Amino acid sequence: MVVSQAIERSKLQLPILKVRPGAVVEAVFGEVGPIWFGVHWIGNRQVLCGATQTQDCPLCGLTAGRVIGMTLVGCRLQGASRAFLLEVSPLAFSSLESRCRFSGLNLCDGVLCEVSRPRARGCLRIEPREAVGLGEQWLDAERRLVGGWAVLYGLPLPTLEETFTQFQERVASVIQARARVAEARPST
Numbered sequence: 001m002v003v004s005q006a007i008e009r010s011k012l013q014l015p016i017l018k019v020r021p022g023a024v025v026e027a028v029f030g031e032v033g034p035i036w037f038g039v040h041w042i043g044n045r046q047v048l049c050g051a052t053q054t055q056d057c058p059l060c061g062l063t064a065g066r067v068i069g070m071t072l073v074g075c076r077l078q079g080a081s082r083a084f085l086l087e088v089s090p091l092a093f094s095s096l097e098s099r100c101r102f103s104g105l106n107l108c109d110g111v112l113c114e115v116s117r118p119r120a121r122g123c124l125r126i127e128p129r130e131a132v133g134l135g136e137q138w139l140d141a142e143r144r145l146v147g148g149w150a151v152l153y154g155l156p157l158p159t160l161e162e163t164f165t166q167f168q169e170r171v172a173s174v175i176q177a178r179a180r181v182a183e184a185r186p187s188t
Contacts (some may be wrong), residue, residue, distance in 0.1 A: 008157060011120050012147030013106065017073060017084035017115075018088075019124060023079050024116045027073040027086065029096070029126075030134050031108040032141040034088055035149055042182045048153055050124030050179030052172050058183040069093055070152075072145040073115075086115070096126040097134040103128055 019025050027079040038049030040059040049065045051057035059065070069088045072183045074081050090097075096113065105128050110131045116125045134141075146158045146167060155174060 005017075009151050012144065012157065013151045014072075014083055014085045014144065014148035015088045016074065016152070019115050019117045021117050021120045021122070024114050025075065027075050027113055027115050028081075028082070028114055028132055028134070029071065029073055029107055029111050029128075030141060033071030033108075034093055035071070035145060036067055036069045038065040038067055040065045040179075040182070042187075047179060047182045048175045050172075051175070052177040055172075055176060057176075057179050059179045060078070062183060070145070070149050072141055072148070079121050081146075084142060085145075085152065088126075091122040092126055096128065099126075100128050105131050 009092050016042065017025065017027065036058075038051060039046045040049055040057075040063050041047075042059060042063065047059060047093050049057045051065075052059060057065070063156060067090055069090065071088055073086045075084055076082075076173050086177050097107070100107055100111060102109070109131050112129045114127045115131060116127075117123075142164070143158065143160070146164050149155075150167075150171070155171045158164075162170070
């Protein structure tokens with residue numbers, strides 16, 4: 001049982017695409033994502049915000065939270081296409097959607113974009129270039145995105161029949177418990 005869970009986690013683990021200041025990366029954006037969630041910086045690390053519709057987050061009283069999104073992108077590395085997780089701000093993703101609409105492109109069809117970061121603490125700039133279609137890596141993309149996000153933050157894996165909303169409701173108690181631990185020991 002434990003071995004099969006470890007194998008499943010390793011299958012869903014995706015690398016994070018890091019865009020260095022001044023660099024330009026070509027990535028294909030597709031129909032899934034981003035997953036929007038809140039985070040707090042506590043002790044030089046990100047901790048998920050434990051706020052739900054019925055409960056307050058204990059960390060919100062200590063430090064301001066921010067909303068970020070995690071989306072699935074495809075990049076070509078050494079001739080092969082590979083899936084990555086990309087952290088985006090609401091501003092960067094909204095700008096991408098507006099540029100796609102203005103250019104007559106549809107993210108559901110797959111759009112090749114140039115992703116850059118103008119300065120070290122600057123927002124990503126995502127420029128759509130052309131429609132490219134979605135390849136095999138996009139099969140079961142929503143499950144891969146949610147599973148990759150869960151593995152990244154050490155959460156239980158989603159089940160096959162769960163929607164993202166159901167998954168969030170199921171792991172809310174885990175996120176709340178971690179927020180309480182981080183509140184008790186903010187420097188660790």
